[in-house]
Amino acid sequence: MTSTTTDHLAAARALDATDPLAAFRTRFAGIDDGSSDIVAYLDGNSLGRPTRASLDRIGRFLVEGWGGRLIRGWDEEWMELPFTIGDALGANVLGAAPGQTFVGDSTTVTLYKLARAAADARPGRSEIVLDTDNFPTDRYVLDGIARERGLTLRWIEADTSAGVTPEQVEAVVGPQTALVVLSHVAYRSGYLADVPAITRIAHASGALVLWDLCHSAGSVPVDLDAWGVDLAAGCTYKYLNGGPGSPAFGYVRAGLQNTLAQPIQGWMGADDVFAMGPEYRPAAGIRRFISGTPPIVGMLAMQDTIAMIAECGMPAVRAKSVALTEFAITVAEDLLSPFGLTLASPRESERRGGHVTLNHPAMRQVTAALWQRDVIPDYRDPNGLRLGLSPLSTSFEETYRGVAAVRDALDELP
Incomplete structure (x- = not known):
């Protein structure tokens, strides 16, 4: 040695x-x-x-929750779990007031729902801004939305050992920009983007902004409300220790919730889930952004890491x-x-x-x-x-x- x-x-x-x-x-x-x-x-x-606490939590759930309460669990807790966990995540990790964060669906599906809703909320605008080094899922999802909606992707050439700067964003946004989608922390280099500055630049052009928080949530402080962020999405199996394939989270600023129409209309996002009515009527608030039955087992483990972050x-x-x-x-x-x-x-x-x-x-x-x-x-x-x-x-x-x-x-x- x-x-x-x-x-x-x-x-x-x-x-x-x-x-x-x-x-x-x-x-x-x-x-x-x-x-x-x-x-x-x-x-x-x-x-x-x-986490060791999650090993115990999951075991108890199988015996007491699923095994003991059976279908009653939906009325007693599970129906609201996407929002109770979402609020805890918002308060302790994301800098988000209650009622703006939900948990459910994969990161890909959540990104699609939020990006598509945002693009449709800016009619008459034809461009989505993104960077060449964003995570493949983000780029692939936005490519599909652009083809669906007849939009154009406006690319920022990103350095793979750095990331996207406010100056680069300011050079490409304009009156045709509907949406800007970037990552808070670049997946390859770890570059930490200036969220407040870039968000202000996008808003000055009249665009909405969607931030990918996959590599920052639980590692880097986030202050979505204070930064004026419109939309955000991220996974829970990295620094939040939710387990393989644990569901993603989504954030929608309160002032936008009742004006955005998310594209995957499912029964859990309806205003009266059990009405089973002939027409879809979206729920008020953040509930309208979920679609199908919440993946309850996949939501269990992340709660213990969120609690640890709340503690320290x-x-x-x-x-x-x-x-x-x-x-x-x-x-x-x-x-x-x-x-x-x-x-x-x-x-x-x-x-x-x-x-x-x-x-x-x-x-x-x-x-x-x-x-x-x-x-x-x-x-x-x-x-x-x-x-x-x-x-x-x-x-x-x-x-x-x-x-x-x-x-x-x-x-x-x-």
Whole structure:
């Protein structure tokens, strides 16, 4: 072990010893309980770990909720769960007052419903603004809406190691812009967009704005009401630990709710769910944005992480996230620079979300090798190894061991 390695390991342990969120790590399954061989889990921005409380919650639900209450559960709790969880998420994670957030459907379906409703709410305008490096789902959904509605996509060319700036948005929006759709945190680079500034620019042109919060919710503070955001959507299986395929959330600003017509009209979004009437009449408020039967089992686990965030607060979560990413960059630049590694994320913490991307031509091969060693980052083209550091469940020592394993894998390349 080199002196540099020793110094980094000692620094990691010192940071863990003074970490005010360290105790939360013990609340996650598979950590220090002998049930997992994972050396370093650095992919929390793709799939978060399960919480121990959620293991208990799901088990109780199967026996007591579903098994004990049966159909009565709908009247007693389940019918309102998309909104009770939505309000908790809004209050503790999104900066949203009650009655503006719902949980249900996949991210793709939620994005479609909100984007299509927003585009239709600006008749006579012909363009949707988006960027070339937005997540594929966003781009594919908007391409389909543009073809459905006879609209034009106006593209912003985005740097894959950075993100979209207010200046770029200001250069393309105008009287034909119906909707702007961007990500708060870029999925590839981790670039943190200036939501308030970009939202103001879009509004000045008369457009609506839809923000994708998939890589920020639960990692980066969000203040949707204060920022004047119109619409937002995001997934719950990353930093919110909802589990594989857990349903997405949607946010609709209160002043827009009764003027937008969401395109997937289902019985759960009707004004009287059990009237079973011949015509669809949308419910007032946020309920009109849900469609079919809520996926109750998929909503269970996220509640425990939302409760943890309520306990510690998003400022503390963000402080830990910044410290983790700063530490990861420091160690990576020291241990990996001899291999020609480049940082593909913003160096300034105020412009960076909760993950760090490291570029090297061999990163696809390195990622595959690391998975075989129970070190789990993920890979994104071009040549990017992505470290997703979850503030509540990731330690500094785990981060160090993951980066050190990258060095070892690079050193073993032929």
